[in-house]
Amino acid sequence: EDKVVQSPLSLVVHEGDTVTLNCSYEVTNFRSLLWYKQEKKAPTFLFMLTSSGIEKKSGRLSSILDKKELFSILNITATQTGDSAVYLCAVEARPYYTGANSKLTFGKGITLSVRP
Amino acid sequence: DAGVTQSPTHLIKTRGQHVTLRCSPISGHKSVSWYQQVLGQGPQFIFQYYEKEERGRGNFPDRFSARQFPNYSSELNVNALLLGDSALYLCASSLPGTLNTEAFFGQGTRLTVV
Numbered sequence: 001e002d003k004v005v006q007s008p009l010s011l012v013v014h015e016g017d018t019v020t021l022n023c024s025y026e027v028t029n030f031r032s033l034l035w036y037k038q039e040k041k042a043p044t045f046l047f048m049l050t051s052s053g054i055e056k057k058s059g060r061l062s063s064i065l066d067k068k069e070l071f072s073i074l075n076i077t078a079t080q081t082g083d084s085a086v087y088l089c090a091v092e093a094r095p096y097y098t099g100a101n102s103k104l105t106f107g108k109g110i111t112l113s114v115r116p
Numbered sequence: 117d118a119g120v121t122q123s124p125t126h127l128i129k130t131r132g133q134h135v136t137l138r139c140s141p142i143s144g145h146k147s148v149s150w151y152q153q154v155l156g157q158g159p160q161f162i163f164q165y166y167e168k169e170e171r172g173r174g175n176f177p178d179r180f181s182a183r184q185f186p187n188y189s190s191e192l193n194v195n196a197l198l199l200g201d202s203a204l205y206l207c208a209s210s211l212p213g214t215l216n217t218e219a220f221f222g223q224g225t226r227l228t229v230v
Contacts, residue, residue, distance in 0.1 A: 004158075006158075034218065034219075036221075041204065041206075041223045041224045041226075042120075042206070042221040042222060042223045042224060043159070043206070043221045044221075045218050045219075045220070048218055088158055088159070090158075090159075103149065103161040103164055103172050103174065104149075104151075104159075104161065104208075104219060105161065106151075106158030106159045106160070107158050108156070108157055108158050109157075109158050
């Protein structure tokens with residue numbers, strides 16, 4: 001069974017701090033790893049990673065994947081109160097049917113609180 | 117462009133009742149997936165539909181069923197509701213068969229079973 005473990009489960013930081021969120025996984029026929037930010041309801045897409053060692057960046061956020069060690073990290077620099085959210089990591093396995101995407105297996109999420 | 121839309125946004129039902137949740141995918145997306153998110157947990161996969169056929173099913177009882185219509189919208193049905201079915205139900209749509217497998221999520225339906 002596919003498995004995703006995120007750590008820590010929650011953390012509190014102050015504005016301006018840098019945080020690193022961890023995600024380890026076990027999945028058969030790995031296809032991609034995705035990070036989402038969930039503030040109230042809909043998870044919003046941050047990154048999709050498919051190749052090891054290639055960092056993806058978007059503003060103050062960056063992420064990298066290690067397919068050998070089966071983990072990914074999400075870094076947030078110069079945190080702001082607006083970064084407070086639950087960060088979800090999900091893995092996708094290769095689908096068994098052509099023309100369809102397979103399911104996403106999510107971790108429990110990391111609750112980040114950024115204090116002013 | 118309209119994103120993934122779900123209805124209703126909130127719902128309160130009594131144990132034993134039946135519920136139908138609806139989802140309209142992003143225009144052009146043919147794959148729809150349903151997830152259940154219990155408070156404090158990550159979303160858990162329920163179903164995936166593509167071209168009106170079930171393409172994947174998670175570890176949920178037969179009380180849960182779904183279907184996809186010719187316009188690619190989808191319904192999730194839950195029979196004989198239990199208190200444990202209280203959760204946020206998320207619908208995601210995506211373009212199938214491409215490298216960009218990013219799933220776009222709707223705002224969800226918050227179901228409370230009392």
